[in-house]
Amino acid sequence: MISSIAELIADRIGAMPAGERRAAQTLIASYPMIGLKTVAEFSAAAGVSSPTILRFVARLGFQNYPEFQSTLQDELAAQLQSPAIRTLNPPSPGGGTVSPMLEATLDNMRETFRHLSDRQLADIAARLADRRGKTFLIGGRFTDPLARYMAAHLAVIQPDVFHLAGQESMWRDRLIDMGKRDVLVIFDIRRYQDSLVRFAEKAHQRGVQIVLFTDQWLSPIARFARHVIAGRTAVPSAWDSSAALFVVAETLIGAVTRQLEADGARRIREMEGLR
Amino acid sequence: MISSIAELIADRIGAMPAGERRAAQTLIASYPMIGLKTVAEFSAAAGVSSPTILRFVARLGFQNYPEFQSTLQDELAAQLQSPAIRTLNPPSPGGGTVSPMLEATLDNMRETFRHLSDRQLADIAARLADRRGKTFLIGGRFTDPLARYMAAHLAVIQPDVFHLAGQESMWRDRLIDMGKRDVLVIFDIRRYQDSLVRFAEKAHQRGVQIVLFTDQWLSPIARFARHVIAGRTAVPSAWDSSAALFVVAETLIGAVTRQLEADGARRIREMEGLR
DNA sequence: GGAGCGCTGTATCGTATGTTACGTATTTTG
DNA sequence: CAAAATACGTAACATACGATACAGCGCTCC
Numbered sequence: 001m002i003s004s005i006a007e008l009i010a011d012r013i014g015a016m017p018a019g020e021r022r023a024a025q026t027l028i029a030s031y032p033m034i035g036l037k038t039v040a041e042f043s044a045a046a047g048v049s050s051p052t053i054l055r056f057v058a059r060l061g062f063q064n065y066p067e068f069q070s071t072l073q074d075e076l077a078a079q080l081q082s083p084a085i086r087t088l089n090p091p092s093p094g095g096g097t098v099s100p101m102l103e104a105t106l107d108n109m110r111e112t113f114r115h116l117s118d119r120q121l122a123d124i125a126a127r128l129a130d131r132r133g134k135t136f137l138i139g140g141r142f143t144d145p146l147a148r149y150m151a152a153h154l155a156v157i158q159p160d161v162f163h164l165a166g167q168e169s170m171w172r173d174r175l176i177d178m179g180k181r182d183v184l185v186i187f188d189i190r191r192y193q194d195s196l197v198r199f200a201e202k203a204h205q206r207g208v209q210i211v212l213f214t215d216q217w218l219s220p221i222a223r224f225a226r227h228v229i230a231g232r233t234a235v236p237s238a239w240d241s242s243a244a245l246f247v248v249a250e251t252l253i254g255a256v257t258r259q260l261e262a263d264g265a266r267r268i269r270e271m272e273g274l275r
Numbered sequence: 276m277i278s279s280i281a282e283l284i285a286d287r288i289g290a291m292p293a294g295e296r297r298a299a300q301t302l303i304a305s306y307p308m309i310g311l312k313t314v315a316e317f318s319a320a321a322g323v324s325s326p327t328i329l330r331f332v333a334r335l336g337f338q339n340y341p342e343f344q345s346t347l348q349d350e351l352a353a354q355l356q357s358p359a360i361r362t363l364n365p366p367s368p369g370g371g372t373v374s375p376m377l378e379a380t381l382d383n384m385r386e387t388f389r390h391l392s393d394r395q396l397a398d399i400a401a402r403l404a405d406r407r408g409k410t411f412l413i414g415g416r417f418t419d420p421l422a423r424y425m426a427a428h429l430a431v432i433q434p435d436v437f438h439l440a441g442q443e444s445m446w447r448d449r450l451i452d453m454g455k456r457d458v459l460v461i462f463d464i465r466r467y468q469d470s471l472v473r474f475a476e477k478a479h480q481r482g483v484q485i486v487l488f489t490d491q492w493l494s495p496i497a498r499f500a501r502h503v504i505a506g507r508t509a510v511p512s513a514w515d516s517s518a519a520l521f522v523v524a525e526t527l528i529g530a531v532t533r534q535l536e537a538d539g540a541r542r543i544r545e546m547e548g549l550r
Numbered sequence: 551g552g553a554g555c556g557c558t559g560t561a562t563c564g565t566a567t568g569t570t571a572c573g574t575a576t577t578t579t580g
Numbered sequence: 581c582a583a584a585a586t587a588c589g590t591a592a593c594a595t596a597c598g599a600t601a602c603a604g605c606g607c608t609c610c
Contacts, residue, residue, distance in 0.1 A: 052557090054600095064599080110377075120285055123289060141427065145420035146420065148423065152416065228300040237532065238532045242424070243525055247518050323589085326590090
């Protein structure tokens, strides 16, 4: 089974004319970078003419050069998504139903955080810690518990944290309370919910700052969001995993808590006293 | 020191207008692949116009789009040469807030699963998949969202799944419905809630099978539980982390789904039809 | 040694791509 | 509330890119 262009080339390089073989060797030498550049650059690097490059990719079975490049990019993307760890860590021989799930989840988290900068998290935390505005949280069919989880923690360290529950009509009525200083945290992964999109749009129109937790394909709400957190959700299961988003949420909770340390500590003590 | 385009974006995304920020978010979400494609594809993916993409790369300091692409390619090439090195998010030397948190969480999960056998998970999954009994779920102050999350999924693939919400007095009334064939899933981590302990004890007296999600110090409920899942919760934060328990819950959801595959598939289809 | 075939490069063409100018909408500021 | 500034998209433009036709050259095989 041939699964990569590199293998394909190795398979056919023997049956190639001299010029095309030089092209092949040049590509392999710095695989796959030179293949992502233009035909002109490729041909110059290989020391052949452009048509030779095109004949080369045609011989590999591609209709045209862009198709060849797209395939290379897809390969690269796949390679980047599964970190080197996976090749190092053999896929857990015992291989029950557990390990693949755990491994995938761990990968998802690493990958999610790889696309998330300290800076971005700090910005969001600062926004959430800003006591001048209110914080609203809401989620979709399966992600609403994440919103609840986050709300439960944030509510402990600061006032004016509200989880939007129940019927759509009930949230909509809360829109009246929302303004520019307020933050709306939305959790929405596939399949994206129309009701949430509509709600986000209305909130956005009122100037509410939206923080969106979504999957890597980005909910349409991203259009209205000030901050977007794209978590990986793919696991070997019938369901998508929200674990990566959960961890991001916990990280944010921790960061906000740290920012409000001074005020927060007093508040927590008071709250303990009340219990 | 800014060494990658990703960092550059994180640094300036705050000062960008809405459209360019969406471009930035789209790029980061699938970094860096979309940036290697054409302006038209990039703009379509981000939901903005081509000029916005060009203004975006211009704001990053590039003279033109090809120059931007070349830089991305060089970055990729460097990354591919030394796969071990994390070019994107360097291990936060200054001790950013992110890495320690993520690392601790990943460790927690590995450790949690190390103490969890395939057999044990399979047993619990079998118990949850047993359609002769009902399934009740409940959680504590901060863990109730986990109960909700699990309930939301289980309810899709089988009937008689109930999340116990609201006042303590309301759950207690549900005790009357519980019997030997039924399962009660409880989430309880420090500080353990008396109300939950009391409830668990009463359920236990009625012969209900209890599945307990708790932390490594074990809630007193463990005494009544048929199955105990002890997750690691320690992270460098003011709060404990429930992430490991969350992942176990997802794993169980997956396992139960697989067991009910035949029935479940039909049920899911029917449910889709109703929506 | 000559004829035929295949490989390669030059030159040209059409087009997809990046770029720019301009008008409209939106936000900000006095 | 008015006015200026900024941001965004539409549409026209130029260019650089990939594709193709064709001619020259070398190689092989009769």
